[in-house]
Amino acid sequence: MFEWIVSILLLIGGAFVLVGSIGLVKMPDFFMRLHGPTKATTLGMACLLTASMVFFSNTQADLSMKEILISLFLLLTAPISGYMMIKSAIHHKVESIERTQGKDNIEDDV
Amino acid sequence: MRTDSPSKWLPSPFLSFLLFVVWLLLNNSLSAGHIILAVVLAIIIPIAISPFRTNQPIVAKPGLAFRHLMLVLYDIITANVQVAILILGPTRKLTPGFVKVPLDLTHSTPITILASTVSLTPGTVSAEVYPWEESLEESEEPEQRYLLIHVLNLEDEQALINTIKQRYEAPLMEIFQC
8 A cells, every 4th residue: 555655656756856857958048947946846855755754664663754854954955055046147147038027126236 | 023042051942952853853763862962962052153143033923933834835835836837838928027025024034034935935036135235334224125036927016026925924024023
């Protein structure tokens, strides 16, 4: 029974991570590419980690709790790394595609 | 807004608690030896690093904070599905944009939390907080802060700003009582 749960979770997780990577290739400019990895992969990783938790809790005697920590650290670091990348992109004045609205909202840095 | 109490032995109780739990989780055990080691670390580390820390605002309403966390987790799941659909759909139809959201929050900790939630929720990544910290004089308070966000598919700018302010900023203001 639990093999089914593990397989389904692995499939869903893999699909979301794949979609995130497709977004990385498909999007036309840097800022839009950033959306895939910061979001679509979070749920994918959550599914993969839950699968790992279910698997190891069933095959080994003790409960496996490390995955909770991994997902916590992922949730903490994903927005921050995204923020650092977009900040440096703005600093280097990376071109965004033409139909981007509100470009004048970006202020020059000091 | 209240900040951490500068008690001598437990400068930041929440940090100590977090260290205790993380140590036990990292070792994946509840044996007596690890519990003692966790207690020792949870007391020593906060004391050792307390000179480097600036006072952080404390969570005034833990119940509300928990409810907000659940809401954000739910939003992260829907965000994943929405962004997956946007990515797989036709790229030509996407209308990206930069939006400036005026902030009512003033302290940096709640602003950081807000920026992170914005990055994790539907179609938005936070990019910058204006005005630049470097352009301000020492301890000068700017009149109005803005959060610059990049939106993957911008449809209605005002509606988006209202959603962020009501759904994420208002609970944060209540949680930190500022």
